[in-house]
Amino acid sequence: MKQQDFERKYQSLWQTFEKNVSQSNKNLPNIDQFSKNYRAICQHLALAQERLYNDHLISYLNRLSLLGHEKLYRQSSSLTRRIGQFLVADFPVTLRQEWRLFLLASLLLYLPMLIMGLVIYFNPDFAFNLFTVEDIFKYKDMYDPANDRFGRERSADSDFYMFGFYIINNIGIDFRCFATGIVFGLGSMFFMVFNGIHIGGIAGVLTETGFTDTFYSFVVGHSSFELTAAAISGAAGLKMGFSLLAPGSLRRIDALKKSTGIAIKLLYGAATMTLIAAFIEAYWSSMQMIPSTIKYLVGGILWVMVYAYLFFGGRRSA
């Protein structure tokens, strides 16, 4: 068949198809008709290529097929339906599958934290290697029991402001822990150790000064979610980076894609946990009228809850 006859014969089909595809964004009015036409156009493209019809026709049909292809094979992204299922089951299940990386990230976070805390507790001058003198005074001032407000500088009505601040700061850290992991896991490792040293250092300074009650009763509540989430986002970065080092039977690029798909799930969970932590930190940890005994109690319960959730969540459905 000559090209012009070919065009004349099918032009109306192509035009209708183009109109339908570009018209309705989400739902196609007549799915049977659509897929039939789509297959026809795919065949026309194959014919046009085979018969070496001119480039305009081929690229026109290529575009039509591409539009149809996009419509037909769109990957489902209906989010809201899956959020619940994800938090109840998928996230803890995924984390348990990656428990080795979670353990490694946790160790990279908590060991330097513990060591630095002890070093500064027994050798207070070491703190000057980590912080400036102003920083040390600032931290001490924040948690000084003599102050009527403690736990970072704040005034009574600034809870929401601090909520925003914790979100931007802490979730941002999660995202960076994850993203920099693509460099063979090095970035995530760095952030784990760095944050561990930083937090351990502050804890060491305040413990050594004797502001233990104000400091630990402040952090015990939200730290359950926040530190665990930091370790999880570190694990996510390691998952991504290690796939490049040890791709197994896959090509490196495929191993990277596959493991990033898993890592992003961990990051979703970590970000959600950090959001909860920000909320607790802004609205619960900062309440000074609550006796520290209650704060330790609630904090302890939260720690148990977090690990119980990660350990038992989704076992039934899995």
Place this chain on the structure above:
Amino acid sequence: MLDTQKSIETPEGIDLKLSPASAVIRSYAYFLDLIVRGLIFIVAAIIIFGFSPLSNNMNQGVFLIFYFLFTWFYPVFFEVLNQGMTPGKKVLSIKVVHDDGTPVNLSNSIIRNFLRTVDFLPIFYFTGIICSYLNKDFKRLGDLAAGTIVVHQYQTKLKPHITNYEPIALPMPLSLSERHAITRFSERQSSFSKERQAELANLLEPLHHKKNQDAVDSLLAIANGLSKSL
């Protein structure tokens, strides 16, 4: 065919062609997006601090949350809701798709955009640009991890055929690729100089037994005859 084209095979057994977009055009899109971001940022700040009835601390909190979402999710928002196109990409007719040509979904958009953190290092997307020239699909690290690709979006139309030459039949049988060469000549001849047209047409003297402009004319007539029924 251009060597930057990427073929994807669909379940229908056809090859679709995608044209990956290079770092140059993508950086134009990025700068346009920077401008758009700046404008949105200013407008949001004016609305939040100028017209909100809440207390100043509340406003600052709202602004921080907005700023957080804005810095991390601006490209994600547009890529997911606007067929893979941020405003800058839309102006330059490029868009983000998966490796198989389907529109980018939420997770992969988040992956490719969060990894900008690394692609940006040490400064001005140095890592990302180097990376994009080390693979044939111009992918930066974020694209590699997410399995996405930024492609050109061409507007194509059916082009009218040459009409002002009386179509004539082929004087002798020709192979498919030879006929294709003649058709291609008829499509592209207007972009050549007269002398070049004649030079090319003269090569086919055994076919039409003519010289120079006459040769060009008869070649076009033959091309017309190839695409039309006689």
